[in-house]
Amino acid sequence: MENKLSGFGLDPTGVERRTFLEEGESSPKQSLYSLSLSASLYLACFHLLSLKLGFILLLLSIYKMDLDLSAPHSTGTTIIGVTYNGGVVLGADSRTSTGMYVANRASDKITELTDNVYVCRSGSAADTQVISDYVRYFLHQHTIQLGQPATVKVAANLVRLLSYQNKNMLQAGVIVGGWDKYEGGQIYSVPLGGTILRQPFSIGGSGSSYLYGFFDQAWKEDMTHEEAEQLVVKAASLAMARDGASGGVVRTVTINAEGVTRKFYGGDTLPLWHDELEPTNSLLDLLSSSVPEPMST
Amino acid sequence: MPLTYDREALFDRFPLASKSKNLSHLFDPRKDIPKSSFGVRMVKMTDLPTKGGFSFDLCTRNQMLLDKGVQMPPFRKTGTTIVGLVFQDGVVLGADTRATEGPIVADKNCEKIHFMAPNIYCCGAGTAADTEAVTDMVSSQLQLHRYATGRESRVVTALTLLKSHLFSYQGHVSAALVLGGVDVTGPHLHTVYPHGSTDTLPFATMGSGSLAAMSVFESKYREGLTREEGIELVAEAICAGIFNDLGSGSNVDVCVITKGQTEYLRNYQLPNPRTYISSKGYSFVKGQTEVLSTKITPIQSKVQTVEGGDAMEE
Numbered sequence: 001m002e003n004k005l006s007g008f009g010l011d012p013t014g015v016e017r018r019t020f021l022e023e024g025e026s027s028p029k030q031s032l033y034s035l036s037l038s039a040s041l042y043l044a045c046f047h048l049l050s051l052k053l054g055f056i057l058l059l060l061s062i063y064k065m066d067l068d069l070s071a072p073h074s075t076g077t078t079i080i081g082v083t084y085n086g087g088v089v090l091g092a093d094s095r096t097s098t099g100m101y102v103a104n105r106a107s108d109k110i111t112e113l114t115d116n117v118y119v120c121r122s123g124s125a126a127d128t129q130v131i132s133d134y135v136r137y138f139l140h141q142h143t144i145q146l147g148q149p150a151t152v153k154v155a156a157n158l159v160r161l162l163s164y165q166n167k168n169m170l171q172a173g174v175i176v177g178g179w180d181k182y183e184g185g186q187i188y189s190v191p192l193g194g195t196i197l198r199q200p201f202s203i204g205g206s207g208s209s210y211l212y213g214f215f216d217q218a219w220k221e222d223m224t225h226e227e228a229e230q231l232v233v234k235a236a237s238l239a240m241a242r243d244g245a246s247g248g249v250v251r252t253v254t255i256n257a258e259g260v261t262r263k264f265y266g267g268d269t270l271p272l273w274h275d276e277l278e279p280t281n282s283l284l285d286l287l288s289s290s291v292p293e294p295m296s297t
Numbered sequence: 298m299p300l301t302y303d304r305e306a307l308f309d310r311f312p313l314a315s316k317s318k319n320l321s322h323l324f325d326p327r328k329d330i331p332k333s334s335f336g337v338r339m340v341k342m343t344d345l346p347t348k349g350g351f352s353f354d355l356c357t358r359n360q361m362l363l364d365k366g367v368q369m370p371p372f373r374k375t376g377t378t379i380v381g382l383v384f385q386d387g388v389v390l391g392a393d394t395r396a397t398e399g400p401i402v403a404d405k406n407c408e409k410i411h412f413m414a415p416n417i418y419c420c421g422a423g424t425a426a427d428t429e430a431v432t433d434m435v436s437s438q439l440q441l442h443r444y445a446t447g448r449e450s451r452v453v454t455a456l457t458l459l460k461s462h463l464f465s466y467q468g469h470v471s472a473a474l475v476l477g478g479v480d481v482t483g484p485h486l487h488t489v490y491p492h493g494s495t496d497t498l499p500f501a502t503m504g505s506g507s508l509a510a511m512s513v514f515e516s517k518y519r520e521g522l523t524r525e526e527g528i529e530l531v532a533e534a535i536c537a538g539i540f541n542d543l544g545s546g547s548n549v550d551v552c553v554i555t556k557g558q559t560e561y562l563r564n565y566q567l568p569n570p571r572t573y574i575s576s577k578g579y580s581f582v583k584g585q586t587e588v589l590s591t592k593i594t595p596i597q598s599k600v601q602t603v604e605g606g607d608a609m610e611e
Contacts, residue, residue: 096496101508103488104496125494130464169467 076245078207079120081175084228087185087256088177091232094248105248117155117178122205124171152178156188164194179255207239207246237270376544378506379420381475384527387484387555388477391531392420395546414450417478422504423471452478452485464493506538506545
């Protein structure tokens with residue numbers, strides 16, 4: 001049973017401030033060659049994945065508030081991608097849920113597509129894993145044929161093609177981010193439905209609802225790497241505090257000219273927000289102490 | 298007589314065939330097709346050969362029936378507790394042994410730890426037929442792959458074969474698996490969900506008893522467990538599932554996989570012995586049951602062998 005849940009792993013479309021995808025003036029050799037290769041890969045995609053439509057009449061079951069361990073594995077999530085003056089920083093929480101049970105509290109939602117392009121996954125875990133696997137395979141071929149590292153635009157386009165062609169059957173909202181020598185750091189958002197949109201920063205997943213206002217205020221152009229990383233971690237922890245479907249630890253991946261750096265922020269290193277309590281070993285320690293702590297109002 | 302494709306006309310030309318005329322009219326599916334002006338029957342779409350592949354039409358029909366209130370017949374599930382953990386030398390897998398058919402225990406001592414390769418084993422939860430079939434299929438594929446490559450199978454190979462099979466069936470193959478093994482790259486433990494997603498974890502639980510078992514793991518697991526500690530922790534987690542989950546019960550199976558060696562400890566613990574047995578025992582003496590009547594019919598051979606005949610052609 002696939003649950004179509006509004007706000008649960010969906011990336012809301014139609015946000016006003018978006019810019020159109022720039023048909024960028026990259027170097028002609030690169031654009032022509034890679035475009036023709038991506039066209040041939042597009043055809044390969046199409047043949048491989050011309051799945052029959054219609055028989056997956058998605059069972060629009062009512063969202064059950066019980067445990068429902070048979071629900072599809074979904075990354076109800078918070079994913080973030082920001083550009084800075086030198087590359088991109090991708091960030092995500094680590095919670096994978098089946099219904100109301102946390103199936104994996106330490107999952108890695110930032111998946112490698114190539115050395116220089118990574119993707120943050122949200123939505124159905126199975127769908128996004130399969131899409132990543134296909135795109136990794138196509139990009140590998142593309143890199144061999146091209147003779148140089150693939151561009152971020154090609155990677156994002158491949159994700160978009162798979163997402164759009166199979167939109168009836170997939171529930172996948174992703175953020176593709178990477179660095180290449182032509183355009184530097186780039187972030188492409190590919191939400192549900194298969195739109196592709198290049199943005200200076202992007203947020204996605206169920207926890208992103210809580211971050212639109214935060215980014216409106218806190219985002220600025222041309223940040224340093226430290227500022228960008230701190231912004232991503234702060235944003236992710238804010239969303240995890242408010243969204244039930246996000247939690248666990250924060251993972252970040254930085255991609256720039258030098259390469260890729262992975263960082264891990266455990267729950268105890270994240271800041272505590274309004275009404276969040278300090279972690280204690282056991283409430284029994286409080287009870288056995290001589291003066292019991294008064295309840296805070 | 299003009300050449301027509303009309304079956305009735307054919308019978309007029311070949312009168313012997315008309316013996317079966319009545320029957321064929323009964324079963325002829327093309328009887329009701331309107332004839333064109335030339336008396337040629339038009340070909341229906343159903344005459345095309347069926348394409349291969351899984352037909353999802355029945356899945357929508359099943360859902361429609363469920364919505365109308367028709368109940369599905371209960372199939373045998375391994376409502377279950379299966380666990381796996383990584384210790385310092387390899388992986389330990391564990392499972393209970395109860396198979397249920399709705400509320401009834403269909404098998405009190407079934408095997409849920411399936412063989413994939415000499416160095417890879419897989420615990421299965423969900424529909425018993427699905428887990429058996431999918432693990433058997435991937436196990437055969439792995440063996441063919443071993444013959445082709447000449448190398449020991451890797452856990453990620455099994456993982457990819459399982460996940461792509463389950464994804465293509467969109468969750469209708471209800472198999473939730475804990476896959477563990479040791480290969481040249483080291484020990485690996487993965488969980489595979491019916492929709493085709495996978496997780497890689499140091500410890501994992503699946504099945505209806507997964508919450509009970511996970512509580513044990515979350516409190517007691519640490520990195521670098523020894524073999525004895527690992528087995529003990531796995532047995533404890535399975536027992537938590539056996540005693541606190543109605544879908545799990547009976548005995549504990551354990552499988553320890555290390556580099557170069559695999560030990561399948563079938564019925565490692567039997568925490569549910571049958572204690573209330575009559576001390577006098579059960580005896581069924583001949584003559585206790587009353588015989589009402591006896592009829593003996595000798596079996597006569599109806600087969601006649603004929604010697605000779607034509608030799609088979611090469």
